Structures are given as C-alpha cells and as structure tokens.
Amino acid sequence: MTDKPAEGVKPYHGPAGGWGALRAVAQAVREQMGASANSRALMQMNQPEGFDCPGCAWPDPKHTSSFEFCENGAKAVSWEATTKRVGPDFFAQHSVSDLWAWSDYDLEDAGRLTHPMRYDAQTDHFVPVSWDEAFARIGAAMQALADPNEAEFYTSGRASNEAAFLYQLYAREFGTNNFPDCSNMCHEATSVGLPESIGVGKGTVLLEDFDHADAVFCIGHNPGTNHPRMLGTLREVSRRGKPIVVINPLRERGLERFQNPQSPVEMVTLQDTQIASAYHLVKVGGDVALLKGIMKALLEADGKDLAAGGKGLLDRDFIAAHTTGFEALRADLAAADWGVLEARSGLDRPAMESIAEVYARSERVIICYGMGVTQHRHGTGAVQQIANLLMLRGNFGREGAGICPLRGHSNVQGDRTVGITELPGEAFLARLDAAFGITSPRAHGHNAVEAVAAMRDGKAKAFIGLGGNLAVAMSDPQACFVAFRKLHLNVQIVTKLNRTCLLTGQESIILPCLGRTERDIQASGPQSVTVEDSMSMVHASVGRLEPASELLLSEPAIVAGLAKASLPATKVDWDALVADYDRIRDKIEAVFPDFYDYNARVRVPGGFRLRVGASNREWDTPDGKAHFLVYQGTDEDNGRDDTPLTLTTIRSHDQYNTTIYGLNDRYRGITGRRNVVFANADDLAALGLAQGDRVDVVAGGRVLADMTLVAHDIARGSVAAYYPEANCLVGLEDYDAKSGTPAYKSIPVKLRPAEAAEAAA
Template sequence: MQDYSDTPEAERPVAGVEHYDGPAGGWGALKAVALAVRDQMGASTDTRALLQMNQPDGFDCPGCAWPDPKKTSSFEFCENGAKAVTWEATAKRVDPDFFARHSATELFGWSDHALEDAGRLTHPLRYDPATDHFMPIAWDEAFARIGAGLQALSDPNQAEFYTSGRASNEAAFLFQLLARAYGTNNFPDCSNMCHEATSVGLPQSIGVGKGTVTLEDFDLADAIFCIGHNPGTNHPRMLSTLSAAARRGVPIVVANPLRERGLERFKSPQHPSEMLSTQATELASEYHQVRVGGDGAMLKGMMKALFEADAADLAAGGAGLLDRAFIVEHTLGLDALRGDIDSTGWDEIVARSGLDRAAIERMAQTYWRAERVILCYGMGITQHANGTANVQQLANLLLLRGNIGKPGAGICPLRGHSNVQGDRTVGITEIPSEAMLARLDARFGITAPRAHGHNAVDALAAMRDGRAKALIALGGNLAVAMPDPQASFAAFRKLDLSVNILTKFNRTCLLTARETIVLPCLGRTEHDAQASGSQWVTVEDSMSMVHASRGRLKPAAPDLRSEPAIIAGIAKAALPGVAIDWDGLVADYDRIRDGIEAVFPDFRDFNVRVRHKGGFRLTVGASNRVWNTSDGKAHFLTHPLAGASGEAGALLLTTIRSHDQYNTTIYGLNDRYRGITGRRDVVFANADDLAELGLAHGDVVNIEAGPGRRLEGYTVVAYAIARGSLAAYYPEANCLVPLEDHDPHSGTPSYKSVRVTLRAA
C-alpha cells in the first residue's frame, strides 16, 4: 500500500496550519454545531429546526443527498447539515437599508463568505446603474420587467434556465415547464458540474443513470469500496453507515489521493457511549493513495488482476472467479473488454495510477473474495476529461462478478445537493426524450421544443459569445461554480437580463447585466402557505427514494415567496398567451405532483405514495437486473488509459472542498480535519515532490496552469497526498481550469485533474 502519511507539518511552523489527529465526528463536530448555532441563530427559538431535519414530518436536509434510515433517531443531522440549516435560518438580514449603505462595487470587493454571511434577503431587488446600488422593487414590477426581457429576445434559445440541486421536485418541474412553454431546452444545471458523467455513462452500461443500491444493501454487503470521495466533509451521515459495516467486520477499501480523516476513523456524536470512550471506529481496512487522475488505470489494474486470477483458477480445475452465468445471461462485450485489458501492460498501469502492482492486486483480491460488493464514488471519479470513462470502468468491474442487481451489491454514486438527482428526474435536462416531451405536451397543451439545448459549459460559451442574452437562475451561484472565471464573469456582464432566485445574496448577483433582478425565496426550513393552505414539497435522495419535506419555521421576512410561486409569477408575465393555470398549480402543490405523475410514469400514485412515512423508491431497472438499454443487456465498455504518465515533475491538481464549505457556500475559513485554520490560500503537496522542486513546507508559491491562469501567493502545506498530486480549494482554484477542459461526453469540467507547475513566489 502506498502510504504518504508521514509528512512533516510540524517541522516548520506555519500560521494557520497544524496537524489534526482526532477522529471525524466526535466532540469537534458537536463544538462546531454549537458555534454555528451561536453565530447564525443566537438565542433564536428557530434552533428547534435542527430536531425537525430529516424526520418524517420535518424537512429534508438542504445539504447532501444521503438517504434517511427507515428508523430515525431523535436527531438525524450531521455537523455540515447543521451548518446548512443555521446558514439558512440565520437571524441576520440583508434588507433595503443594507443595500442603501453598500454599493455594488463595494460588495464585489467582499469575500464570498462575507457576502452570504451578511444574512437572508428580505425584498425583491433591482440593480440601478445610475446609483450603483440594488434597490427594492415590487413583485409585480419585477415580474413585468422579467417578462418584458424574455419577450424581447429574438429567439427563445437566447435564454438559459439554470437550476440548483436544492430546488424541490415541484419547483424544478414548474421551472422546466416554464422554459419549454417559452420555447427552449437550455437547462444548464448543477449536475453538469458534478455527476453528469454518471447520468451519461451509466445508461450506456446498465440502462439507468442512477445508483442501484439502497441504504439497506449496506447491511448485507461483504465489502465496500470508497473511491474518489470524502464523506467526512461532503456526506457526513454516510459515516454512520460505514461505521456500522466496519464494526461487523466488512472490509472497507479506500482509493483516494489524500488521506482523509472521514475515511480513516469516526466517533459518532449520536452514540453517547462512543463519545465518552477513548476509542473511535476504524473505517478503512485498506487505504490506497491513487495519483490524481489515475483512477481509470487503477480500475484497469484491478480487472487485469481479476482476469489473471480467474485464468489461474480455471487452470487449477476451479470454476473461475467471474460470474459466467450472469455474464452470459445479462451482458455483452466481455471479449472486447478482456482484449483491452490484456493489451494494457502493468508498467503503464502502475505509472499512471501511482500505485504499485501488489497494492492493486490486494484490492482486486478483496473484491473477488467478497460475494456482495458495493462500490461508492464521488466527484474524484467524475470531474475529469475522462469522467464518463471512469464511471463505465466502475460498472465493468461490478459486472464481471454479477455485483449489480442482487442484495448487498451495486454501484453507489454519491450525489451532492439534496435534490440534484430529483431535478433531473422531473425534467431538468437539456437532452429530453421524445416520450417525455409528448406527455408534457399532452398534459399542458403546449408544443415543447425538440432540439437539444445547452448544458452548463454550452450555456457559458453561448453567453461569452453573445448567443445567449438572458439567464434565469433558480438558486445557486453559477458564475462562481463554473470554471474559468476570467471568461465567465465577463460573459455574465454581457447579458441583457439576469435573474437570480435566492435565499442569500452572492457574487453572481453582482455580475450585473443590462437588467439585473434578485428575487428572495423561502428556504426549505420555512413554512409555505398558499391559497389552499400549508404546502410541502418533495425531494429525491441519491438512492432514488422520494419523500416529503415540510418547512415549519416562520419565514425570514413577510415579503418572501416560494420558488413555485416565483416561477409562476415569471411565467404569467412572460407567457400571457399560454393557457396554463399557473395560479391553480401554485395554490395546491398536489396539482403540481399530479402533473409530474402524468409526465413521468414512475411517479404513479404520487400524491398517495409520498404521504406514506419515508415515501417511496422510484423504479431502478438495473436494481432488478432489468437493463433499459437498446438491446436489453448490460454492456462492458472499453476506454484507453488516461491520467499523468508518471514522468518526473508532472503535477496534477485537484480542487477540493474544505470542511467549512458546501459547494460554493463557504461557512467559515477553517478546514478542521486537514488542520487548516483561518485561511484558504494553501496548496497541499507531497513532501518528496516538494524536495525535488527545491521547495519545502511553508514556502510561498505561484500555481501556474498556462498563460493567464495562475494563483499567486499560496502557501505550500506538506501533506499526506499521492506523489505527483496537488490539492487546492474550490472555487478559488477554478481560475486554473479553462472552459474548454471538460469531458466531451458529459460536459463536466475537469476540476479534478489540472496540469500545473509550482514556482517560488
């Protein structure tokens, strides 16, 4: 096993950098929750919201998409979920007086953390270029201006409709209905930047772009592989599931460039006996530090080792290690895959993966010795130019031993935002099927466009080139989330119309267009009252469970409106000739769910089934060995090796999130598990790589990725990271990623494999 854990962080004192030796979770997590409550909520009674999170009659966590257990405890939230709630339910406000005191130019100089930390939006706003201030505007006038702006476009495809994964199913469905009634399939979406490789790659392999496991499968698994993800920060509730598996002796095999505490050991804040003991649960039974971008080579190596061991077993008179009955009945393409793997040499696999052959063979051995295997992965797999290929290599590995479609086994993509998967399920896609569009037309009496639209990269390119002139953004901080801020910021400023529907003000709002409007919406924690009474929404987690989410808190301001109500207001102003009863849909969200059911058959009896405790699971054909491909078979698919070839001095940088962060939302400037306090201007590097470059822990460097692409004045932190690999925080490091550097199949930017050099500042 490669082990780069002996790094000398303490040899040279560096401000804000120290070694962290505690477990994930534990008392540090409880302290962080207490500080978040104090800093955002103060003495507010809204702290009761934490006890309503992820409960059957409460609201769904606005953070990650990890599913809820069937039997919930008295509190079902993690540290980062608590931060997400306190960030939304904060007592701080940005009202008209705030914007009277601060000009747009001044606010642009604030950090992203400071902008959102200022508090919740309370009124609709319009940017006034004459005074350089955002001014309050009445809802009706805001809608009228937006409607006029959309009607002024010469082509509906000049508009882009962006969706954040925090939008509910009901809001997302209305949003896609608005855009398609308007005449475009331009749907840049946050999934384009994270798991689009899953959505594009898995349908070709197994017929569905989603994971095949349920939470209960983890109780039956004989081995769990965690590749390219960091649960301690990005989906902390997963740690309880991994901890339970580890305690019953299930091997947990980790492949990740950095040593991450959330994959090593965990102390559960929900278990008093564990908190009061000196012990923590050891998670990873094997930890392999694969080189950044080397996952595809590692997976090919595992399959090569499996094929070799299978041949040896057959030669010795055994039955072999492949599930031949499954392969014959359910798959196509094995011979092509075997030929591709046989032609790939071990030397190249080792060079590109950064792992020695023995380590890869141990991983493969753990895999074939287990009858039921779950393979979990995150954006360390998808955010590469070969992200789709990586996903399909994971599917190949599982199919070789029939590890899809049986209890305790399957593929588990770890989605980010709590409803990013649901948004796609209810129609937020730039590549809709004809069957879906036909049902939409029949239900709502429209003629939806058939031409494929823009994903996020396409949308930004269209804005940059002047082909897109309007953006309606349902949540998020799109300009900051995208790569290449040099190009993206300028593109946003070229727009004729920019509309952001948000709970908090952010930098995208400040990239002002000819007409810039900010519309404040209810958060997921807040009570939503419409004409027929209290409303609730639904979300889909990363394991295809759909359940209700009911906000209980008093809205942050009396003038806030729900996302569905805002979408309906825009639709009525922009589409006066379209005979859709927008007011009726918003008056009772059951009617929106009826529409979802009519367009998407998997939502049969939607309003009945979602009222059952825990909701229901959507059909995932591959979970039952039903392959919804063109020929009804699962497919082995081949790809060439990718990643750095291991040449001396070659460095690939991956962007990462800190523990005080969720996507572009930065809660604070600490990264507890990596030992960083009060700063984000650091780059994590391997000590041996630094020595070869004549650099050392604590040196100040510039990170360069080509002409005009550099981060200046960053402090090097010698860290437990694979040779040839670097890591820096997202979104600051997005400036190193050109817009053109993306997966050609999924459009996902290559945030996780940026070729760079380090130079002393």
C-alpha cells in the same frame, strides 16, 4: 529545505465526528441563530414530518433516530435559519462595487435576503422593487428576446421536484431546452455513462444494502466533509468486520477513523471506529489505470483458479445471461501493460492485486464513488470502468451489492428526474405537451459550459438562476464574469446574496425565496415539497419555521410569476398549480409514469422508491443487456496526468459547494485561511520547496497566486487546492467531451515562488 512556520497550519490528530463535530454545531448555531426558536429546527431535519436537509443527498434511514443530522447539515440549516437580514437598508449602505470586494464568505454571512431588489446603474446600488414590478420588468426583457434560445434557465440541486418541474415547463413553453444545471458540473458523467452501461444513470443500491454487503469500496470521495451522515453507515459496515477499501489521492480523516456523536459510549470513552481496512493513494487522474489494473489482476487470478480446477472468480452465469462486450474487455485488459498501469495510477502491481483479492473473496460488493471520479476529461469512461468491475462478479441486482454514485445537493438527482435536461427524449416531451396543451421545442439545448460560452459570445442574452451561484461554481471565472456582465437580463432566485448576483447586466434583479426550513402557505393551506435522494427515494419535506421576511415567495410561486409575465398567452393555469402543490404532483405523475399514485405514496413516512431497472437486473438499454465498455488506453486526461504535478480541487470541512461557512478545515489542520496548496513532502523536496513556502500555482497562462504550501499525505505527483478558488486554473474548454463535466479534478500545474513574496522580500 526546512519547513517554515505557516500560520493557521497545525496537524489534526483526532477522529472525524466526535466532540469536534458537536463543538462546531454549537458554534454554528450560536453565531447564526443565537437563542432564537429557530435552533429547534435541527430536531425536525430528516424526520418524517419535518424538512429534508438542504445539504447532501445521503438517504434517511427508515427508522430515524432522535436526531438525524450531521455537522455540515447543521451548518446548512443554521446558515439558512440565521437571524441576520439583508434588506433595502443593507443595499443602501453598500454599492455593488463595494460588495464586489467582499469575500464569498462575507457576502453570504451577511444574512437572508428580505425584499426583491433591482440594480440601479446610476447609483451602483440595488434598490427595492415590488414583486409586480419585478415580474413585469423580467417579462418585458424576456419578450424582447429575438429568439427563445437566447435565454438560459439554470437550476440548483436544492430546488424541489415541484419547483423544478414548473421551471422546465416554463422554459419549454417559452421555447427552449437551454437547461444548464448544477449536475453538469458534478455527476453528469454518471448520468451519461451509466445508461450506456446498465440502462439507468442512477445508483442501484438502497441504504439497507450496506447491512448486507461483504465489502464496500470508496473511490474518489470524502464523506467526512461532503456527506458526513454516510460515516454512520460505514461505521456499521466496519463494526460487522467487513472490509472497506478506500481509493483516494488524499488521506482523509473521515475515511480513516470516525467517532459517532450519537454513540454515548464512544463520546464518553473517546473511542472511535476504524473505517478503512485498506487505504490506497491513487495518483490524481489515475482512476482508469487503477480500475484496469484491478480488473486485469482479477482476470489473471480467475485464470489461475480455473487452471487449478476451481470454478473461477467471475460470475459467468451473470455475464452470459445479462451482458454483452465481455470478450472485448478481456482483450483490452490482457493488452494493458503493468508498467504503464503502475506509472499512471501511482500504485504498484501488488497493491492492485491486493484490491482484486478483496473484491474476489467478497460475494456482495458495493462501490461508492464521488466527483473525484467524474470531474475529469474522460470521467464518463472512468464511471463505466466501475460498472465493468461490478459486472465481472454479478454485483448488480442482488442484495448487498451495486453501484452508489454520491450526489451532492439534496435534490440534484430529482431535478433531472422531473425534466431538467438539455437533452430531452421524445416520449417525455410528447407526454408533457399532452398534459399541458403546449408544443415543446425538440432541439437540444445548452449545458452549463455551452450556456456560459453562449453568454460570453453574445448569443445568449438572458439568464434566470433558480438557486445556486453559477458564476463562482463554474470553471473559468475569468470567462464567466465577462459573460454575465454582457447579459441583457440577469435574474437570481436565491435566499442569500452571492457573487453571481453582483454580475450586473442591463437589467439585474434579485428575487428572494423561501428556504427549505420555512413554512410555505398557499391558497389551499400549508404545502409540502418533495425531493429525491441519491438512492432514488422520493419523500416529502415540510418547512416549519417562520419565513425570514413576509415578502418571501416560494420557488414554485416565483416560477409561476415569471411564466405569466413572460408568456402572456400561456396555456398553463399557473395560479391553480401554485395554489395546491398536489396539483403539481398530479401533473408530474401524468408526465412521468414512475410517479404513479404520487400524492398517496409520498404521504407514507419515508416516501417511495422510483424504479431503477438495473436494481432488478432489468437493463433499459436498446438491446436489453448490460454492456461491458472498453476504455482505450489508461489515461483519463489525454496525457495531462503525465505532467510532474496534477492538481485536484477539494472542498474544506467548512463549506458546501460554493457556500463557505467559515475559514477552517479541521480535519486537514487548517484554521482561519483557504489560500493553501496541499502537496506530498517528497515532491516538495524534489522541487527544492518546503512547507510554508509561498508559491504561485501555474496552469498554462492561468495563475492561482500567492498560496502557502502544506505538506500532506497525498499521492506523489498530486497537489490539491480549494474549490472554487482554484477554478481559475480550469479553462472553459477543459471538460469531458461526452458529459460536458469540467475537469476540476485533474489540472496540470507547476509551482513557482510567489511573485508577491519575492516583491515583499
């Protein structure tokens, strides 16, 4: 069929970064901050005496440049430091029913919240409320619960270590371990899978390791959109002449070519740097099959080398001294059929052998991966196969080598480190109890999927959200929206209005908080908070801007207010902790020994690194060994990736998680819209479809309606649509059983002519 004109669809031929990025930054600053003094905030981002970027968790270099931010980081700051305001007059003009019809972009674009607000069901409006009354109402509702486990305590990864620590303390003194967290939806497969493999659920590399790597593998991530500062690091690897092997279902511009906005030569001459030395389009859901194919090819080449009198390609000394389970893995790989591996991965045997060859000739290898690996029904198993591949050649515990999970929100890893977990260990709880004189509950709590199910089923009646937009971020919005509207209490601690705020229950209250960029003044004076990046570096963040409203409270102060209202007999001196955040850090140190000398070390520019045993070949597993772990079969999605088409959700270049900064996706050639589905042109032709056709995307009984097809360089059998709009195709029950991570990245779908288009015709 012939392609049809599609509004807002035009190929993009430029590199990532470059003048396009600078123009986008200028536009974001102009639209949100205008000529205000807030625009100077960009120069303070990721600087030793400034604030940490509220976007991604890519680490800061030890010697920061004159400016150390990317396009999406600038958008995040301009979005937070906007001059637009949402106060009582805004809510007086707009009912909740009216606001529900607004797009997610329009809701957040309205501006910063300025006052605590509560929902008035009689008028269908949010009305202003004092902080004292807000806390009293919330405290009364919390005390009215029949069981502490009827409460859910959600955390966004943008919360600081200090806020997150107080939050988990509040919930545990209240009596529950119900901690649905944003990590449940992204890298929980890492947090669950890697401890079984190497004893720690974190990455093992530092930023400096990229200076010494002989090869970097990038699997299932898109730095051009989701962590653009990483492109500067990859650029330097490429300029050293080292291979960068990309394995991804879609061809992404940020992994192909990059023009560094900080390089005057590249900007003036319009030159750019090639990132990928090899780019392999793996089929959506084919990561396990591909990883098995690479390992199978490596073992076969190893055998040939030994037979020819060589030393072999494996690090046998490392395997013997540090690991267990190798023979079981060898047997599993030997039994794997090449035809099956090719069919499931979408790559032929020579391609997998070429990847294995690059790996074998590189002494030091870093493997980076993102949610393209983790967000599957067996994402935990996929993560463990990456660890297997690294262990075969001893690529742990030495300079220039290791595993690098790419976290999303700037402190999603830190929140976990300081106690936000529904599965707490006894040693941690014992130390927490000793530090505060409380008795924490021992029963495991709810993750995000379980929390929504409990709310839907009437078993959970109160929800407190420390940031985020859970009802939109979560899979199955049909179930989420119903669940939230059943609540007796919905509390949202946020900087901006979002859709979860509008899901009103019997008592719904919005509590506006300070942003990362704003000054936080407490009784002892100005305060700093701390965050942990993807590489376990902990550093301070100090806001410098005037708060958007004099009524805003910090997240630690809000958590303390909630705790005092909910726990009349609390044993914690909340006021003292909030008065001086050094006291919170002292308590974190008492509960988590790895934070020794916390206040002293975090005052050193750049902060300090937490212990990661596997970085030193210390395996914090029960037997003190790293484990090769077998994945049975090759199908990470229980047969689902054998369907004719499998859909993965993706982020546009104009968003960060559920926050939509605009309606453009520059690198994919999309302008002014989000209702598109990317597909392989050959797949479309086989289905009798073409670019520009309007289709419904169908997954069982679920429908993403009236989407426009866009031909894209994507693996055969794979299609992609934007998150969170495509979440409606993922059932609440559709998740990785080991980690609880929703399967956003592998949805079996069919395409049919759009019913709306047929009706119009």
